[in-house]
Amino acid sequence: MLAAAAGVTVVALVTAGVAVVARRRPPAIGAVTMGPGGWVSLRGARVPALRPATPRPWWARLLRARRLVVQR
Template sequence: MTAILNPTGPAPLSPPQRRAPEPAAAPRSPVPVGPVLELPGTPAAALVPVTRDGRAVGAFVLTGGRVRYRALPDPEQVLAAVAGVAAIGLVTAAVAVASRRRPPAIGAVTMGPGGWVSLRGTRLPALRPARPRPWWARVLRAHRLVVDP
């Protein structure tokens, strides 16, 4: 440590005095622990509510010489958890629907003797539902090709 002394200058000042902290005039927020509430019943019980920012967050329960703290669920946290679970469920359902594979319209196609294609054991694909004829089919007097079974 280096000290610079000036013999011709004014006398050094005494170190500043520390002031004692001033007591708070009024608390910023109400007392976080509420009054003791006596509960009716055979075992003597008391309830002391606990608040934070004007909202109840829990309570101390005094019964049988024991003190227990019971927390209350925060509605904002419950709502956030429900929204998160719903979002995960929707994403999972969307992935399941998108990755679903459609079954083939016909069964297995095999090559028979002589090079012909065999579709044995397959069922016919379902017919499309009847739709109104398009304008061009009416102009050309065209009809749908129907296969007789």
């Protein structure tokens, strides 16, 4: 009886270990290297998502304020 309980425990621990390893995510970025001139290069880095458009505050609507956007 004791051997069977130990066997079941070992199988459960191995199964849980395999599940944890299988769910591990790959690194967010690839290799970090030094580029020419001392710049840091991040290969495989994703471009950050744009911020969602937030509603204008009440005071901006009241004053009819506009965003400051630099025209190039």
